Amino acid sequence: MAEPLLVLNGISRSFGGLKAVQGVSLSVAEGSLSALIGPNGAGKTTLFALMSGFLKPDTGTVRFAGQDITGREPHRNALLGMTRTFQIVKPFAAQTVRENIAVGVHLHERSRGAALRRADEVAQRVGLAAQLDKPASDLTVAGRKRLELARALATEPRLLLLDEVLAGLNPQEIAEMMPVVRGIADGGVTVLMIEHVMQAVMNLAEHVWVLAQGQLIAEGSPAEVTSNDKVVEAYLGHGTAARLRKAAAAKRVNA
C-alpha cells in the first residue's frame, strides 16, 4: 500500500519551558480533506509550522510524498508540493491581485507573461476573476482571504495547509467560501485545514484531529470528535461533559 502523503511521527517542539507540541503522530491520506481543531493556544499553528519547515522539531520526523523532510526549508517543501497559508494575510498591497497571485506561480514558472496568465486561471478557481486588476489593498477581508488561498494554490500544491481561512468572515462570506475550499479538494489537492468555524469543519472535513495543550486528544469523523468527552472538556473546561449530560437528563425528566 502507498505511504500516506504526509506522515508525522512523534513530533515535539518547546519554546523555553512551554511544550507547544508534544509527541504528535498523524497521517494525512492523499486526496483527503481534513481538519485540525483545538482551543486557542493548543499548538495548531506551531504544528503547521513544523510540518512545512517554518520551524524545526526538537524530536520526531516529518515525511512528505515518500521523503523524510524533517527540518527542511519551507521553500524546498513548497517545490515538493506542500504549501501553507497564514492566519494573518499580508498581500503586496500596492500590487494588483493578478501580480500577487503570479508570485505563487513563479515557484514553478520563470516567464512573467506565463505567470500572469496562469494567475487568471487561479483567480477563477477562488472567485477573484473580477478583481484581477485591482490593487490588493482594495480587497475586503473576505477578498484578502481568497487572495491568500489563490497565492497558495498558484504554487500547484499536492498538500495545502490552510490556517483559518474563514477567520474574520461573516456567516454569508463563510457560506460562500466553503464551496471554494471544497472545489480545491475536488480538484485533486489534499487539504488540511486549521479551523475554528465548526460549521465548516462539520460540512467539509472527512477526518478531524483534535489538539489540546500540544497533544492529540482525539481523532475521527466530525460527529465522533464533537461528541467525545475529552474534546468537550478541552474546549469548555473540566467536568463539562458530565454537567451537560446531567442537564440533558434533567431536561428529559421535566419534558
Ligand SMILES: Nc1ncnc2c1ncn2[C@@H]1O[C@H](COP(=O)(O)OP(=O)(O)OP(=O)(O)O)[C@@H](O)[C@H]1O
Ligand atoms: N515563537 C514562539 N515563541 C514562544 N512561544 C510560542 C511561539 N509560537 C507559539 N508559541 C506558544 O505556543 C503555544 C501554541 O501556540 P499556537 O499558535 O501554535 O496555538 P494555536 O492552537 O494555533 O492557537 P490559536 O488557535 O489561538 O491560533 C501558545 O502557548 C503560544 O503562545
